[in-house]
Amino acid sequence: MARELNSNLPEGPIEQRWDNHRFNIKLVNPANKRKYKVIVVGSGLAGASASATMAELGYQVDCFCFQDSPRRAHSIAAQGGINAAKNYQNDGDSVYRLFYDTVKGGDFRSREDNVYRLAQVSSNIIDQCVAQGVPFARDYGGHLANRSFGGAQVSRTFYARGQTGQQLLLGAYSALSRQIAKGTVNMHTRTEMLDVVVVDGHAKGIISRNLTTGEITQHSADAVVLASGGYGNVFFLSTNAMGSNVTAAFRAYKRGAAMANPCYTQIHPTCIPVSGDHQSKLTLMSESLRNDGRIWVPKKKGDTRKPSDIPESERDYYLERRYPSFGNLVPRDVASRAAKLACDEGFGVGKTGLGVYLDFGHAINRLGEDAISARYGNLFDMYHKITDENPYKTPMRIFPAVHYTMGGLWVDYNLQSNLPGLFVIGEANFSDHGANRLGASALMQGLADGYFVLPYTIGHYLADAQPGSVTTDDSAFRNAAQDTDARLDALLSVDGNKSADWYHRELGKIMWDSCGMARNNTGLKQGIESIQSLRKEFWQNVSVPGSAKEMNVALANAGRVADFLEHGELMCHDALTRAESCGGHFREEYQTDEGEAKRNDEDYCHVSAWFYEGENKTPTMEKEDLKFEYVKPSQRSYK
């Protein structure tokens, strides 16, 4: 297995690198494209846009999703917006500024080349989406509206009320649907990928399970693209959809693909607090709310008065106090940690004390209820429905929650993993956000990868591959299918008496305590031990009724939880090894006197890429050094 990590970065001034690279990589003759088959796993922004675009170019595409329709992928739940360096507001934005903000926002742990390319293609994304009929917000002159979004001092975020992800995904889904109708994309719904098939070191197919019938199928292809999203659900409670899982990425890892920076997790500052043990997921309140809402806690510890009874002089608007220039708009990692600190010190609000106020009182007085409703109406309604409290009358209560994972499978500049033929796009890869993702950048990256990067770079690999050279007759397919059957049988034969969900919840608690918003050496070591013993118990006592030959939601779920039980441990190893604080990774031993994250550029200015070494063995790590030629690493300051 290739353990060398060659990032294949292009040469020249950064503005010209993507152009140079596109010129230098190989092309596939238009007449030959139809001979190549590409498998895409996932139908979110990255998967749907990549499938549609590759099919338009002429490739045969097979796209897989576990939901009943590609339109359900979790990209749909993104609320706030999508960044693009259009400078429509004439407020000084540029490709370079978006690049700069993203590298800095990622706390200098991303690749400059990738980020610059992302900023370059951001404008094309908006053009493409508008052409598809995506109804972005507009001003009265009929032009596109923008807003500023967490951590940015320019208004570069395009949005569609609080449902931007939904509208962008439906755009990509419509492009995908058009190709399905043409027969250029073969869509497999309610189908889960359970293994990658590697032939002579190259990814040449997958093993899938039909979630309706239980049928196991072998699929061969000339290349495999994983667009399977992030692994935030390892914490059980997160803003991810219930079905979001690490299985596709983790099976690739077990077949030799490197997992990069798995400990980089984004904890989003504005979510609805947990209300009880029954809770199955956490709901995000878009960070755009911080544009008009002011965050505060009472100045007195354990103050149980109603928020309206607490006078201005007894409120601590702690973000405005600590970060006067960015105030409530500091990046997510900073806002989350500040909320945790306020609650840890006993200033938290609500029944559990794990919450802070997000108050619209001032904004409503200044702009009127109608203006606030036009901006955030659907978010206010959602909050009201879930909490039974009216945010127009009383401040929202919010608390940080796991939202996004910056880590993921390692990829080079072509978005190809260290396994040739295996490409990884969107949240599933690690490449663009470093240690912290800025708001409105996830949608940008998913669509950049799918519409404007992968469709070119995959050609460079395919041009050297003989189309259809591997078929499912190869023994690797039979072996992988047998492994899959054996694994399903193993889950079914445990015959214990606790649901997989129970183990998932326990894992979530361990992860949150040991590898959550703050981590330390002792906690991480304990976490690893606890996960190992929980995993052992899972394999002795999980209850998976029924068979593998039918729709069996318990079986599908147990398989995903089993992978989370291994992935969680990997995250702890990564967090333990990274003895510095950066972005969303906060090691308590490494902080400034003011309690901010303290990086160690001397020793940790690298990507940590982890390799699977076998069942119950400690994984090994290779480093990819990061170079900063343009944005010089500095202590991030939002004061």
Next chain:
Amino acid sequence: MTTQNMTLNLKVWRQDAPGKKGKFVSYIAKDISPDMSFLEMLDIVNADLAGQKEMPVAFDHDCREGICGMCSLVINGKPHGPDEGTTTCQLHMRRFTNGDTIWIEPWRAEAFPVVRDLVVDRSAFDSIIQAGGFVSVNTGGAPDANALPIAKEDADMAFDAATCIGCGACVAACPNASAMLFVGAKVSQLAKLPQGQAERPERALNMITQMDKEGFGACTNHYECTAACPKSIPLRVIGEMNQDYTKSLIFSGR
């Protein structure tokens, strides 16, 4: 409004496979907090079943924040339950009272066959979108996004139609199992935008033809669809679609 934990009598539709005979099975849901969502209540029932080594009740769900359109369920005869403009995942148990009996069924429509228990096959909706619910534009080559101003009113109306989540409640609510609100939402969205004009004449025709082929009924103005719609898609979209449909029937000569 209940604040104490509740015990509820559930009558849940269980069906092993498509075409198999199904039946209502009684379960007791115990210790249900009013702050739980309806699906979290079902999670508790399923955890109990797992302890007894019985098959959990299969139901579709994913985002649990009311946007993916995956959850369904007819609750006491109403798609997505009693609350207006609310998906099942956003329905909270505080809407029920201790001791209530709750009937839980799948969507019932010929075009949405039951897969298992409460799960139905809604792929007919995908087929309708594939018949024309898009603008034919390849990636690349799009003009600058601000090159074509769109009146805010039109953009807002397009947006209102575009909020459809494709859950199928409109079909489940309609006595004819018609999909007109779903199809109308997409036709209307694209008809309000300049980008949708080039293919406008064929779009309504092709999508409605596909809708008929999938076995959905026609609209006879019961308006149950818009009442059940968790996104409150306005009824006007059906009228707008019918206008486009009639125009293209006349001018296309089909």
